[in-house]
Amino acid sequence: MATMESLIGLVNKIQRACTVLGDHGGQGMSLWEALPSVAVVGGQSSGKSSVLESIVGRDFLPRGSGIVTRRPLVLQLHKTASGAEYAEFLHAPKRRFTDFAAVRKEISDETDRITGKTKQISNIPIHLSIYSPNVVNLTLIDLPGLTKVAVEGQSDSIVEDIENMVRSYVEKPNCIILAITPANQDIATSDAIKLAREVDPSGERTFGVLTKLDLMDKGTNATEVLEGRAYRLQHPWVGIVNRSQADINKNVDMIVARRKEREYFETSPDYGHLASRMGSEYLAKLLSQHLELVIRQRIPSIIAMINKTIDELNAELDRIGRPIAADGGAQLYMILELCRAFDRVFKEHLDGGRPGEQGYRRLIDGSITYFKGPAEASVDAVHFVLKELVRKSIAETEELKRFPTLQTDIATAANEALERFREEGRKTVIRLVEMESSYLTVDFFRKLHAEPERKPERKPEKNANPPGPNDDLYHDHSLRRIGSNVSAYIAMVSDTLKNTIPKAVVYCQVREAKRSLLTNFYAQIGRREKERLSAMLDEDPQLMERRTQIAKRLELYKSARDEIDAVAWK
């Protein structure tokens, strides 16, 4: 079984971590919301500070006229075994306060740091931890006193502002409400009870605290309330006698005050029979026990909430991409992986395997129409289609989205490669055409002449006359024959080129693009310095910031889970 100390100590740790992350609750589902705490609520001068101080056993809260508490004070009490007694603020973690007068000054300075020297209020809490053998483990939140009128220098909205701030704390179902009510006033008008009833109608998380029992009019007492016959709450009221203003002025020691309070109840004719359930020490123990019970009940839902949040944070990290490794080897590996991701998408396009896209086959089919034009035009046409596929593939490579610099680098490298392939393609098709034309040798023409003559339609005369019109006719006929032969040959060459040019283009451009689009790029980056690799992997700064935030939060939740596992189920 976990001890009470370790359970409450755990809650304290988690709450401090929440504050470091800027999580003061109030932002929907947060870890803070799932953790129990005790808020001290009451009208001005009802004795809130006195109750807090006597639970702690130390003077440390600022005093003065008007509204002194203007920021929530989250007070975490840690019981220590040894005699050392000291305080620490979360905003000044290196400073250890042993002088409690200095603690008081720091609270008031830190309040001013946020609210200025005005009498404004702020809902950003001050975190104070007190380590002492004279306390029980407990988290208390001191809130500004509820008031009915604004004092000079305050805006008219202050009354409402304070009430709203206090309500924002006490309305949370994890908040245990310490409703401070002075016994020398009409309980029916208690601001604390009024607010507590509003946010906790069943009273299961409200503890009524009756202060100033010693200041009641002679002949009256509060037994009706303390015995549970009037203003009944689910938990019994606890009566308190704090130091009077005169005691404070005389610097009456807190430990002495506690003893005097104990004696007051033990010797009181009115409350003697209730003495074991009265006083600030008893109140501290009662709260601590209640807190333990609540934490124990909450553990399964806290763990469930932590697990859910961890899953969500991990999912978001996956979505925005994991952090980039610091060492050069790992960065090179990552760049190569990203290049491969792009190359995969590009090849899918070439193979026609990407749904709804123009495929390799269709690409060639389409290109054939270009062969009507000059051979070079087909090379260019294929080049532009490949270039467009590079652009498309880069845009479609999810992994690359977060690295704009690397995107540009890959695009540049791929386009350079395509340019080379185009040059190769151009040379090859020109060569094919030249090959065909160089095949028209002298021998070829001689063969043409050697072919048997087809007779003209008209029969030649037996005794041929010397050359005349007939010879012209013959010459004309011969030219025609050559013409038709050549044009037949050109048609044949054209047919051949129609077959060979697509082959050359696919061979030089498409096949090469598939095989070695990024080969040069790989060789280049393999030789690059670490600094240049990091530069290629630079990300959007906002994204990096977001990742750091998530990673921190994830750490908090994971360590919270580990700690809960460690204390809760031992």
Ligand SMILES: Nc1nc2c(ncn2[C@@H]2O[C@H](COP(=O)(O)OP(=O)(O)OP(=O)(O)O)[C@@H](O)[C@H]2O)c(=O)[nH]1
């Ligand atoms: N005699 C006597 N005086 C008390 C008791 N509780 C508080 N006081 C006095 O009442 C005055 C106000 O007490 P605080 O503890 O400062 O009250 P508070 O609610 O914190 O006041 P604000 O911070 O101004 O809202 C002080 O002078 C205390 O000495 C009590 O039980 N008996």
